Amino acid sequence: xxxxxxxxxxxxxxxxxxxxxxxxxxxxxxxxxxxxxxxxxxxxxxxxxxxxxxxxxxxxxxxxxxxxxxxxxxxxxxxxxxxxxxxxxxxxxxxxxxxxxxxxxxxxxxxxxxxxxxxxxxxxxxxxxxxxxxxxxxxxxxxxxxxxxxxxxxxxxxxxxxxxxxxxxxxxxxxxxxxxxxxxxxxxxxxxxxxxxxxxxxxxxxxxxxxxxxxxxxxxxxxxxxxxxxxxxxxxxxxxxxxxxxxxxxxxxxxxxxxxxxxxxxxxxxxxxxxxxxxxxxxxxxxxxxxxxxxxxxxxxxxxxxxxxxxxxxxxxxxxxxxxxxxxxxxxxxxxxxxxxxxxxxxxxxxxxxxxxxxxxxxxxxxxxxxxxxxxxxxxxxxxxxxxxx
Amino acid sequence: xxxxxxxxxxxxxxxxxxxxxxxxxxxxxxxxxxxxxxxxxxxxxxxxxxxxxxxxxxxxxxxxxxxxxxxxxxxxxxxxxxxxxxxxxxxxxxxxxxxxxxxxxxxxxxxxxxxxxxxxxxxxxxxxxxxxxxxxxxxxxxxxxxxxxxxxxxxxxxxxxxxxxxxxxxxxxxxxxxxxxxxxxxxxxxxxxxxxxxxxxxxxxxxxxxxxxxxxxxxxxxxxxxxxxxxxxxxxxxxxxxxxxxxxxxxxxxxxxxxxxxxxxxxxxxxxxxxxxxxxxxxxxxxxxxxxxxxxxxxxxxxxxxxxxxxxxxxxxxxxxxxxxxxxxxxxxxxxxxxxxxxxxxxxxxxxxxxxx
Numbered sequence: 001x002x003x004x005x006x007x008x009x010x011x012x013x014x015x016x017x018x019x020x021x022x023x024x025x026x027x028x029x030x031x032x033x034x035x036x037x038x039x040x041x042x043x044x045x046x047x048x049x050x051x052x053x054x055x056x057x058x059x060x061x062x063x064x065x066x067x068x069x070x071x072x073x074x075x076x077x078x079x080x081x082x083x084x085x086x087x088x089x090x091x092x093x094x095x096x097x098x099x100x101x102x103x104x105x106x107x108x109x110x111x112x113x114x115x116x117x118x119x120x121x122x123x124x125x126x127x128x129x130x131x132x133x134x135x136x137x138x139x140x141x142x143x144x145x146x147x148x149x150x151x152x153x154x155x156x157x158x159x160x161x162x163x164x165x166x167x168x169x170x171x172x173x174x175x176x177x178x179x180x181x182x183x184x185x186x187x188x189x190x191x192x193x194x195x196x197x198x199x200x201x202x203x204x205x206x207x208x209x210x211x212x213x214x215x216x217x218x219x220x221x222x223x224x225x226x227x228x229x230x231x232x233x234x235x236x237x238x239x240x241x242x243x244x245x246x247x248x249x250x251x252x253x254x255x256x257x258x259x260x261x262x263x264x265x266x267x268x269x270x271x272x273x274x275x276x277x278x279x280x281x282x283x284x285x286x287x288x289x290x291x292x293x294x295x296x297x298x299x300x301x302x303x304x305x306x307x308x309x310x311x312x313x314x315x316x317x318x319x320x321x322x323x324x325x326x327x328x329x330x331x332x333x334x335x336x337x338x339x340x341x342x343x344x345x346x347x348x349x350x351x352x353x354x355x356x357x358x359x360x361x362x363x364x365x366x367x368x369x370x371x372x373x374x375x376x377x378x379x380x381x382x383x384x385x386x387x388x389x390x
Numbered sequence: 391x392x393x394x395x396x397x398x399x400x401x402x403x404x405x406x407x408x409x410x411x412x413x414x415x416x417x418x419x420x421x422x423x424x425x426x427x428x429x430x431x432x433x434x435x436x437x438x439x440x441x442x443x444x445x446x447x448x449x450x451x452x453x454x455x456x457x458x459x460x461x462x463x464x465x466x467x468x469x470x471x472x473x474x475x476x477x478x479x480x481x482x483x484x485x486x487x488x489x490x491x492x493x494x495x496x497x498x499x500x501x502x503x504x505x506x507x508x509x510x511x512x513x514x515x516x517x518x519x520x521x522x523x524x525x526x527x528x529x530x531x532x533x534x535x536x537x538x539x540x541x542x543x544x545x546x547x548x549x550x551x552x553x554x555x556x557x558x559x560x561x562x563x564x565x566x567x568x569x570x571x572x573x574x575x576x577x578x579x580x581x582x583x584x585x586x587x588x589x590x591x592x593x594x595x596x597x598x599x600x601x602x603x604x605x606x607x608x609x610x611x612x613x614x615x616x617x618x619x620x621x622x623x624x625x626x627x628x629x630x631x632x633x634x635x636x637x638x639x640x641x642x643x644x645x646x647x648x649x650x651x652x653x654x655x656x657x658x659x660x661x662x663x664x665x666x667x668x669x670x671x672x673x674x675x676x677x678x679x680x681x682x683x684x685x686x687x688x689x690x691x692x693x694x695x696x697x698x699x700x701x702x703x704x705x706x707x708x709x710x711x712x713x714x715x716x717x718x719x720x721x722x723x724x725x726x727x728x729x730x731x732x733x734x735x736x737x738x739x740x741x742x743x744x745x746x747x
Contacts, residue, residue, distance in 0.1 A: 116485070150519060150520060157525050162485075162525065163521070170509060173478050173481025173509065174481050174509075174513055176482050177481060177487070181485070181486040181490055181491045184486070185490070204481060207479070208478050208481070208482070211472065211473065211479060214473070215470075367522075367523070368522050370518070370582045371526050373582070
């Protein structure tokens with residue numbers, strides 16, 4: 001019954017990350033500046049060595065990751081509620097449960113690196129620097145949205161962030177193209193091209209592996225394997241569910257996608273590989289989504305509720321980090337509670353604005369067809385109606 | 391080829407003038423192939439971020455030799471041979487444009503672009519709009535379009551109507567060498583996605599090139615049609631190879647004192663409605679000519695545009711379309727010839743329009 005990836009994530013419970021240091025007293029005076037943890041094993045493909053299982057994190061970084069993941073979680077929850085009250089329409093694919101992937105990867109990248117993903121993009125839009133209010137306003141279709149309400153859930157763009165792509169798999173060649181541009185310009189930056197377990201079977205993905213490997217493109221292919229491609233569990237869609245090996249001649253590794261520090265370490269390893277000119281790498285992160293494929297999918301017809309509940313209880317990335325931080329005195333429960341409250345307040349305020357802001361005036365729908373073009377007439381819905389495109 | 395051009399230029403501007411007192415310079419000549427080659431060469435020289443990718447474009451010098459010499463001149467970095475994976479390399483080309491390069495993505499023929507059409511439409515054409523002006527895609531997709539000779543159904547389709555359908559794309563269809571050079575240069579410099587549909591059968595055709603057309607800064611504006619031949623009795627509008635057909639038909643009709651105005655659309659999208667409308671108001675008769683299929687074709691769009699415009703009141707006959715036959719392209723020579731429009735089709739239709747047949 002359990003999907004392959006869910007089984008994989010559950011299996012890692014056995015080797016749950018342990019803390020190396022435990023401090024007896026609990027006062028603020030005993031708060032440490034950094035701590036070291038052990039992650040679960042990484043699976044390797046065509047690699048002699050992999051990322052380190054020993055990961056160190058500073059207090060500041062840890063709290064930052066916590067805050068970021070909590071922000072995504074609350075933002076996605078708010079989006080789900082807005083969808084249920086019909087303020088958000090169309091498609092809405094929530095990232096809840098997968099926060100450690102975006103936050104962990106972003107922790108190993110810089111704003112000068114480039115990222116492209118598919119439609120489960122709200123979390124990435126945030127980590128790439130777009131404030132939650134502009135994400136929520138885009139979801140509600142208002143002009144304060146990051147794409148002025150013209151893109152919606154699947155088409156949000158930011159600095160060195162290319163969306164948000166609605167066609168499954170199409171973003172993968174695009175990502176390799178971005179990497180080509182980086183190499184062409186002599187840059188040291190990398191492009192991260194994300195796709196899911198469903199997209200992993202797309203032909204264009206293999207066409208991309210081929211060219212990326214042939215041309216040594218600095219591209220990190222990331223398979224966010226959450227166990228299900230819409231309603232189809234991985235074993236029913238893929239002859240091989242070892243997604244980190246599917247690049248064949250592209251070296252790959254698999255990391256625990258529910259552990260933000262493991263994701264960070266794996267991404268550091270992959271980024272260094274690409275930056276050193278060795279060509280592309282494939283990183284599979286075993287993760288899980290709590291909600292359905294999209295808001296139209298309850299997510300419970302093809303997987304047992306117990307599975308979802310167990311994941312939330314035992315493998316939640318935010319709870320996992322919180323427990324770690326408390327256990328080694330990197331942070332106190334009180335200050336993390338305060339972060340929770342701050343995030344909640346920020347998102348609540350953003351929701352209010354996303355509901356109150358106006359949509360673009362209708363005349364502006366004709367804009368943004370072409371760039372650098374003098375204003376031109378665009379036909380409307382009847383022969384007597386024209387708009388001006390600016 | 392470059393040497394020949396320079397020679398022609400030098401001849402036309404200095405030697406002949408000095409010795410033969412010629413008032414206007416002798417025009418140079420250039421094949422459509424060389425015009426395209428020159429366009430790419432000049433633009434790659436001018437802008438480091440322009441590069442060419444596609445099947446056989448580099449070491450093979452191009453399947454139809456359009457990119458001859460470019461790899462030898464610019465090397466692996468600027469001229470890239472791709473595997474036979476259209477969807478993959480078109481997507482990669484689009485991605486590189488999103489990240490600031492200016493790719494020229496060649497489809498060996500536009501028939502193969504169907505494998506990549508999602509990248510052309512959903513990743514390239516729509517992105518500037520979806521991002522509300524944040525993300526540009528300065529890419530050119532080019533290659534031969536429409537019927538060739540004896541290549542049968544899967545290799546003979548005209549894609550002008552399909553690409554011309556989509557907002558966010560510019561679509562050009564050159565006829566002459568001047569068109570080819572000027573439009574391709576404009577397309578490469580255009581920061582929007584442009585589809586440049588060439589014609590394999592025209593690659594070897596020689597055209598005269600004015601001095602202006604020979605210059606490195608020569609551009610043909612996208613969105614402006616050209617009146618190839620002025621006339622008074624009937625307007626013929628066409629694109630690509632069919633423009634030649636119209637000019638031939640106009641010559642035949644001239645012998646019967648019927649004077650046709652021939653318009654070369656040059657650009658399919660955005661189409662130059664103004665030139666069309668003004669011509670129809672002058673001649674009161676319109677016949678569209680194309681090699682593609684009739685249903686939902688370029689001609690069909692022109693008919694609709696004219697119907698809805700004030701040119702309608704000037705028509706003395708319905709607008710007629712001359713098109714390819716509504717069948718997949720057969721292989722046998724006689725059948726293929728019968729599938730594509732010929733001068734007799736244009737002459738007949740003009741006469742029907744003028745009610746003289």
